[in-house]
Amino acid sequence: MRFDNFYVRDGRFVADGVALDGIAGRYPTPLYVYSANGIRAKYRLLKEHFPAFDICYSLKANPNPSVCAVLQRAGAGAEVSSPRELVTALAAGFASKNIVYVAPAKTAADVEQVLRAGIHAIAADAASDLELIDSAARTLGVKVRVLLRINTNESQPEAKEVMVGGPSKFGFDEEQVVAEVAGLKLKHTRIAGIQVYSASQVLDGEWLAAHIEYVFRLARRLSQELGFKQETVDFGGGFGVPQHELDHELDLAGLAEAVAGPLAEFRTDNPDCRLIFESGRYLVAESGVFVTRVVRVKESRGRVLAICDGGMNAFARPVFMRIRHPVRLLNRMEEQATNHVDVCGPICTPLDCLARDAYLPMPKAGDIVGFLNAGAYGYTMSLLDFMSRGRPAELMADAGELRLASS
Numbered sequence: 001m002r003f004d005n006f007y008v009r010d011g012r013f014v015a016d017g018v019a020l021d022g023i024a025g026r027y028p029t030p031l032y033v034y035s036a037n038g039i040r041a042k043y044r045l046l047k048e049h050f051p052a053f054d055i056c057y058s059l060k061a062n063p064n065p066s067v068c069a070v071l072q073r074a075g076a077g078a079e080v081s082s083p084r085e086l087v088t089a090l091a092a093g094f095a096s097k098n099i100v101y102v103a104p105a106k107t108a109a110d111v112e113q114v115l116r117a118g119i120h121a122i123a124a125d126a127a128s129d130l131e132l133i134d135s136a137a138r139t140l141g142v143k144v145r146v147l148l149r150i151n152t153n154e155s156q157p158e159a160k161e162v163m164v165g166g167p168s169k170f171g172f173d174e175e176q177v178v179a180e181v182a183g184l185k186l187k188h189t190r191i192a193g194i195q196v197y198s199a200s201q202v203l204d205g206e207w208l209a210a211h212i213e214y215v216f217r218l219a220r221r222l223s224q225e226l227g228f229k230q231e232t233v234d235f236g237g238g239f240g241v242p243q244h245e246l247d248h249e250l251d252l253a254g255l256a257e258a259v260a261g262p263l264a265e266f267r268t269d270n271p272d273c274r275l276i277f278e279s280g281r282y283l284v285a286e287s288g289v290f291v292t293r294v295v296r297v298k299e300s301r302g303r304v305l306a307i308c309d310g311g312m313n314a315f316a317r318p319v320f321m322r323i324r325h326p327v328r329l330l331n332r333m334e335e336q337a338t339n340h341v342d343v344c345g346p347i348c349t350p351l352d353c354l355a356r357d358a359y360l361p362m363p364k365a366g367d368i369v370g371f372l373n374a375g376a377y378g379y380t381m382s383l384l385d386f387m388s389r390g391r392p393a394e395l396m397a398d399a400g401e402l403r404l405a406s407s
């Protein structure tokens with residue numbers, strides 16, 4: 001199976017040369033392990049298919065400083081959505097000129113901090129954002145590049161979280177933007193392009209190609225109607241990954257081919273315009289595993305329950321997003337599955353079940369359970385302080401070594 005090919009060597013579960021079956025003896029569970037090589041490989045894949053685009057890593061997917069540092073060294077820029085993410089990105093070594101700030105609610109203090117950092121661009125979601133940014137720029141004596149975030153009229157993709165095409169808190173509605181922006185008197189702020197983030201976890205390459213073409217056309221039209229030079233177009237991203245064994249991979253080669261024509265056409269008029277993809281999940285999701293240990297096993301009225309030391313407090317995604325993450329017993333990778341098991345956590349609510357009906361060898365106390373595909377929106381989206389169980393450790397496996405991934 002796909003996930004096993006990525007991780008299993010000689011029957012042992014391995015991340016970057018480190019076998020994880022004995023990990024529970026070395027570190028307290030629950031914990032996360034990330035694979036530096038896996039992350040680098042995904043960045044390279046995206047960049048190789050889209051050399052004309054800058055890839056900005058969306059820190060919201062996983063702001064762990066070691067993860068950020070791997071992507072920064074690989075060549076990525078950063079997309080940040082809060083002042084704290086900005087601090088993390090700068091500390092990880094991302095150059096200001098390679099950072100964009102995209103957030104639907106910006107306070108005056110947020111904007112001031114962003115402008116002080118001198119990043120490449122900040123996205124504005126409303127006329128009031130433009131006024132706020134302009135006023136902060138005047139106070140600080142800086143010039144700012146702003147991207148208009150647009151809630152487009154595109155068709156909506158089949159994806160987990162769709163952010164365009166309907167009523168939305170994000171950006172200017174496409175049909176309103178010219179009227180809302182045209183009359184503004186901006187003195188310290190330069191509208192430099194547009195930003196459109198459409199959806200997360202998109203695996204439909206045809207939809208993505210149509211989205212990219214749509215954004216090229218929209219950027220051109222708005223630059224003409226509002227009279228700005230196109231310095232940057234940010235297409236968002238939303239590149240998906242297979243969530244479980246039945247999902248297919250996103251066809252990057254097909255997407256790159258489909259986008260080549262619109263890209264070449266755009267380039268003839270805008271040879272220097274910076275093109276940006278924001279990407280979180282695609283870069284890091286498959287390179288993380290959430291590891292928890294079975295504390296006890298109960299057979300209850302016909303069901304087998306493996307009750308573990310980590311649950312929705314440490315890994316909330318399967319519960320809140322209703323996502324089935326592939327699950328394995330890491331210490332028994334060679335054994336055949338025999339039982340349907342509910343893998344539960346230690347939290348005092350029946351909601352705290354990370355996998356229902358997972359097909360596994362009959363679990364026993366002490367087994368090490370791994371949830372794959374946990375590198376994005378795992379730790380960071382969890383209820384880390386709920387029931388005061390302590391936060392899971394985060395570890396980075398890199399070239400045969402395992403170390404604490406500083407956080």
Ligand SMILES: Cc1ncc(COP(=O)(O)O)c(C=O)c1O
Binds near residue numbers: 236
């Ligand atoms: C504005 C913006 N950019 C980038 C991302 C990252 O998306 P993904 O992890 O799907 O690549 C998100 C996710 O919500 C987002 O809202």
